[in-house]
Amino acid sequence: MDGDRRGWRECLLSGAVFAVCMAGTTLPTPLYPLYQEKFGFSELTVTVVYAVYAFAVIGVLLLAGNASDAVGRRPVLLWGLGFAAASAVCFLSATGVGWLYAGRLLSGLSAGLFTGAATAYVMELAPSGGASRATFVATAANMGGLGCGPLLAGVLAQYAAWPLYLPFAVHLALVAASAAVLLRLPETVRERLPLSTVRPQRPALPLQVRAVFGPAATASFAGFALFGVFTSVSPAFLARSLHLTDHALSGLVVALAFFASTAGQLAVGRVGVRRSLPLGCAVLLAGLALLAGALRWDLLALVVLSALVGGCGQGLSFRGALSAVAAVSPADRRAEVISTLFVVAYAGISVPVIGVGFLTGPIGLEGAGLVFILCMAVLVSTAAVYLLRRPVAAGT
Structure with missing residues (x-):
């Protein structure tokens, strides 16, 4: 005890x-x-x-x-x-x-x-x-x-x-x-090796993982991209479009997305991995739609709702993706496959966000945000349709 x-x-x-x-x-x-x-x-x-x-x-x-x-x-x-x-x-x-x-x-x-x-x-x-x-x-x-x-x-x-x-x-x-x-x-690692044994890991996927990895990585990319946009440009949107300069409120809106993600990840235990990945895609799509409404009509309530719904969808889809990919990976290559999934997810934080930054100059912050949402919606919809036609195995 x-x-x-x-x-x-x-x-x-x-x-x-x-x-x-x-x-x-x-x-x-x-x-x-x-x-x-x-x-x-x-x-x-x-x-x-x-x-x-x-x-x-x-x-x-x-x-x-x-x-x-x-x-x-x-x-x-x-x-x-x-x-x-x-x-x-x-x-x-x-x-x-x-x-x-x-x-x-x-x-x-x-x-x-x-x-x-x-x-x-x-x-x-x-x-x-x-x-x-x-x-x-x-x-x-x-x-x-x-x-x-x-x-x-x-x-x-x-x-x-x-x-x-x-x-x-x-x-x-x-x-x-x-x-x-x-x-x-x-320390929990009992047998330690010299630092010279650490080697760079090259992203690679075993054949049996690829069918699951595609939609899982797509949903992860889109979910992390949503987080990237929220944390990089939402304070500017709140200040310029909604004329809200309260830094505490700006920080709270971003925080809500991450807290909602935690709730979404915890819900996977009740929903099950088989359903959490397509359900997460659907909820993520709803979050993107709410964000589009917030940009179009300059409504704070829709910004908050998009943070809550989008964050929950990201949590559901990402934990479902992680569980599904881990379950079909060979034991001796599981860490390699999971690292590859994280690489794709973090690419979602960076590449689309820079794209939004490039577009902000010629078409404005709202226009750039709407282009981003459209692109992410196409990705998420594609992943959801694939998962509905070929759901992950029940055993995962």
């Missing part, structure tokens, strides 16, 4: 460290309009600054996604916290847009190291038989942390002094506390 209690305490503490790191990756979201005023850059620059983060995550997943399996969870996570601290220092020191690029790059390196290693660490620290609850802790820490970042920054920017500095100073303190916690937690 004492061992179980200790195991759950360690599991929750590692989840808290995970959440702190992920919060740092979305911390600048409600602050972009302030940076635009200070440094005078365009909406395209905002989207590129945001996308740099995703490219860094993809690079780490491909080059060192399996590092914690070799050298241990704690060393990799400590490096991740180090990059998170360096990112905060860049934002604290920002005197131009170059500092923002550097901060986002370091933040992406941090998230890339944490994504796989922290998920495995949380689950390994849980007591025997607690896999389901540990999965919930890891999911809540990941998406909950992503949601807390813009909420924390928005509240501090709105109601406290030094809006472009205090959020990062607070996060730097949280990172230091997290490092202290991590040093007191046990």
Whole structure:
């Protein structure tokens, strides 16, 4: 009993460290309009600054996604916290847009190291038989942390002094506390190998995975693209089109999408993987439609609804995609296949967002958003139709 209690305490503490790191990756979201005023850059620059983060995550997943399996969870996570601290220092020191690029790059390196290693660490620290609850802790820490970042920054920017500095100073303190916690937690990798054994991973798919991977990756791409647009350009839309300059409200709207994703992922247990992937596509499509309405009629209520519905659809579809792909993957190539799915998902955060930035100049933010929604709706509809005709196996 004492061992179980200790195991759950360690599991929750590692989840808290995970959440702190992920919060740092979305911390600048409600602050972009302030940076635009200070440094005078365009909406395209905002989207590129945001996308740099995703490219860094993809690079780490491909080059060192399996590092914690070799050298241990704690060393990799400590490096991740180090990059998170360096990112905060860049934002604290920002005197131009170059500092923002550097901060986002370091933040992406941090998230890339944490994504796989922290998920495995949380689950390994849980007591025997607690896999389901540990999965919930890891999911809540990941998406909950992503949601807390813009909420924390928005509240501090709105109601406290030094809006472009205090959020990062607070996060730097949280990172230091997290490092202290991590040093007191046990290592779960028993047989460690030298760093030289870590090799770059090349995305590849076994034959039996490809039929499932196509629609799963398409839905994941679209869901993460929706998150990318929400976190990069929604503060500008709220400020310019709805004339809402409340940073706390801006941060809350973005946070709602991530919190709804957590709820959607938890619902997969009740819905089942077989139904969650096509249902998630349908809900995601509804979220895109609500976002289109929000852009067309400039309604805050539709922005909030699109965050809730779209986030829930993303959670349903992504966890369903992850479960389905993992179930049909050979055991000896499962990590490789899952890493490939994450690469596609993070490409969704970066490529469409930059496209929205390019289109904002000639056709405006609303027009660019509507073009994005149309493209994502076609992708999601294609995946949904495929899944209705060829559903994933019931055993997954």
